[in-house]
Amino acid sequence: MRVTPENRRGYAKGRARRTEILDQAMALFGEAGYRGASLRTIATRCGISHPGLLHHFPTKEALLLAVLQRRDDVDDEWLALGVTRGVDHLRRLTDLAELNAKRRGIVELFSVVAAEATSPDHPAHAYFETRYRTSVANTERAYLQARDDGALRPGTDPATAAQQLIALMDGLQIQWLISDCTTDMAEVLRAHIRAQLTVEL
Amino acid sequence: MRVTPENRRGYAKGRARRTEILDQAMALFGEAGYRGASLRTIATRCGISHPGLLHHFPTKEALLLAVLQRRDDVDDEWLALGVTRGVDHLRRLTDLAELNAKRRGIVELFSVVAAEATSPDHPAHAYFETRYRTSVANTERAYLQARDDGALRPGTDPATAAQQLIALMDGLQIQWLISDCTTDMAEVLRAHIRAQLTVEL
DNA sequence: CCTACCGATCGGTAGG
DNA sequence: CCTACCGATCGGTAGG
Structure with a gap:
């Protein structure tokens, strides 16, 4: 696929959306725990629908693991x-x-x-x-x-x-x-x- | 109310049921957390329906607090x-x-x-x-x-x-x-x- | 990314 | 203590 300005914008937007989802998910998993947090609440805080969220992370479980992994990467580097x-x-x-x-x-x-x-x-x-x-x-x-x-x-x-x-x-x-x-x-x-x-x- | 054998048996039975509910609730709250535990599962483990459980403890919250209080009483005495x-x-x-x-x-x-x-x-x-x-x-x-x-x-x-x-x-x-x-x-x-x-x- | 929907499950109540 | 039910909410899917 050719890298056009449109493509670049699209990827950057997707990355930004993923990051926003991870931030909001981290916050809600912390407030309510994994079981107590709902995909709908996380999605709403990102301004999207919950099937929209599931487009970026296929399951709730995958979302949790992505959140944990990202935090560990940041902290390991900091340490x-x-x-x-x-x-x-x-x-x-x-x-x-x-x-x-x-x-x-x-x-x-x-x-x-x-x-x-x-x-x-x-x-x-x-x-x-x-x-x-x-x-x-x-x-x-x-x-x-x-x-x-x-x-x-x-x-x-x-x-x-x-x-x-x-x-x-x-x-x-x-x-x-x-x-x-x-x-x-x-x-x-x-x-x-x-x-x-x-x-x- | 007069204390008849029937009354005593009734009260003893009620107390035993309450104790069984508290035991099973303690176990499930521990396994799944408060939010992750359901009244239906606790009730089933006691061999009753979940409205039956709610006859002994009016709400899920009251059940949790009763479980915690009982454990504290036992441990404080032990300590x-x-x-x-x-x-x-x-x-x-x-x-x-x-x-x-x-x-x-x-x-x-x-x-x-x-x-x-x-x-x-x-x-x-x-x-x-x-x-x-x-x-x-x-x-x-x-x-x-x-x-x-x-x-x-x-x-x-x-x-x-x-x-x-x-x-x-x-x-x-x-x-x-x-x-x-x-x-x-x-x-x-x-x-x-x-x-x-x-x-x- | 959306709307619309699925089956399952929740705490709690009605009425007996 | 029961059956039967309520409205709400869940994770996930269909189909676009």
């Missing part, structure tokens, strides 16, 4: 996985908590859908299973590197510390959401990590 | 609130995690519904708001008592430690559920608390 290491990586995680405190929608999305997805038949079950495994593994690697750098307090087990840190982040998000954002997630996280280190965070 | 104090109370919380590892349904119920209830319009929103506040307050009191007993490591702030411990318990439950019960919740909790104490846990 600079593979670049930062050791204590730097741990600090980066507290920075992420600080950033998340300005993005209620994203925090809602992951908190609510992760809880839903503990059911084995939930469409995002496998996604979150993998996500937790890799999150804990990445964090354990950071603790191991911190130990190699002599920054880890003796008696701190990297594997246990990794499970703790990921659990703490998730639990704090729930508290932050239910307490109407009065919990200082980043500061509570930093206090936890500081107690594990022999160096400044 | 022996007001009896155990200081380090004993912290140990009691790790014992609760150990007990919960044998009660997947209850863990699911609180994890899934708490996440749902972060929405301000969720029927259990106020319930969880209060629940978190009192849980954190009770835990902070235990840390303060531990400090008075000279059992708390210097530099550990009781208010922060309380937020951490509650968040850790909630986050570990999610990990435990999604990892198909391979996470050792109680042991990870104990490692966290030990690092804060100058005495044995």
Whole structure:
């Protein structure tokens, strides 16, 4: 197919529409959960009909997975996985908590859908299973590197510390959401990590 | 009304039915969340029709609140609130995690519904708001008592430690559920608390 | 991208 | 406790 100005406009429009759908879907999945969100509501917020939405994403399930995948891509890039290491990586995680405190929608999305997805038949079950495994593994690697750098307090087990840190982040998000954002997630996280280190965070 | 054998049997039967409904509702709310659970499914599992269920609990919302309240009553009694104090109370919380590892349904119920209830319009929103506040307050009191007993490591702030411990318990439950019960919740909790104490846990 | 529709399911009520 | 029903809403499809 020849690339004419019309074609380019058409593709750009389609991409913009897809992005708008993903944004609105993220917000509603966060507010109402996957089960509680309806395609009609998402579509209306985008100014289209719900069969119009299904033209871009064939099923509700595909839409959810696209939303989750996009958020992960953005956050993984922001975390600079593979670049930062050791204590730097741990600090980066507290920075992420600080950033998340300005993005209620994203925090809602992951908190609510992760809880839903503990059911084995939930469409995002496998996604979150993998996500937790890799999150804990990445964090354990950071603790191991911190130990190699002599920054880890003796008696701190990297594997246990990794499970703790990921659990703490998730639990704090729930508290932050239910307490109407009065919990200082980043500061509570930093206090936890500081107690594990022999160096400044 | 005179207490005849017939009355007693009638009341006992009603109580037994109510208990069965609460048990089945707890299980399904945990599996599917509040929004995802239907009164018809709960009723069928009890061997009655869904209008039959609504004879015992007037609305779905009332049923949810009754389920949550009953679990809290049982757990508060088990925790022996007001009896155990200081380090004993912290140990009691790790014992609760150990007990919960044998009660997947209850863990699911609180994890899934708490996440749902972060929405301000969720029927259990106020319930969880209060629940978190009192849980954190009770835990902070235990840390303060531990400090008075000279059992708390210097530099550990009781208010922060309380937020951490509650968040850790909630986050570990999610990990435990999604990892198909391979996470050792109680042991990870104990490692966290030990690092804060100058005495044995 | 639309309108119009499908069958299924929801919480709750009427009336017994 | 039941049957029978209400209006609303759901995800998805037909057909254009």
